[in-house]
Amino acid sequence: MTDGTTFAGIVVPSTSPLFLAGVAAHVAAAIVSVVAGAVAMLSRKGRGRHSRFGSLYVYSLGVVVVTAAGLALVRWSEDYQLFALALLAFAAAAWGRGRIRASPPAYRGHIAGMGLSYVVMLTAFYVDNGKQLPVWKALPTIAYWLAPGVIGLPIVVWAILRHPLVRSRTAN
Secondary structure: OOOOEEEOOEEEOOOOHHHHHHHHHHHHHHHHHHHHHHHHHHOOOOOOHHHHHHHHHHHHHHHHHHHHHHHHHHOHHHHHHHHHHHHHHHHHHHHHHHHHOOOOOOHHHHHHHHHHHHHHHHHHHHHHHHHHOOOHHHOOHHHHHHHHHHHHHHHHHHHHHHOHHHHOOOOO
16 A cells, blocks of 8 residues: 555554544554553453453443454455454453453453453454554564463453452352
8 A cells, every 4th residue: 555644653554534533443442452451451340440440441341343344345355364363352351341240250261261362352353453552563574473472361361269259169
């Protein structure tokens, strides 16, 4: 594509105002997802901050999926894999949210679903933008696909094994 718009050093492959508005909504929702997910992960577990930010994470990730669908429809051959990652991230988050609402709550499933969702969301970001980011642009393309999982999945496993709610007798 010869036309494009550069914003904050990242090239958006279009000059269409409608496409750029979709990108803006997508980026805004993704930023909310990243921040809300991090706050939820780092907050004391239970009702309150953790559950409020966890809900915000899931809802904003839903917006990411919807905007990813619209953007992918316009550029399907270039972006179908990003849409698939968005769907996978949302499905994992929805599954993880469902595990905590189960009776009794399935803490391991909740941690696994939400953690996997976050890793997949970051993978999509690096797959789409890694070639334009400092340090990342020097890495081979396969690193964009693998690095978030190589870093994030051991943390998820550690959380599943070590979290006090998981270690209790009632954990599933």
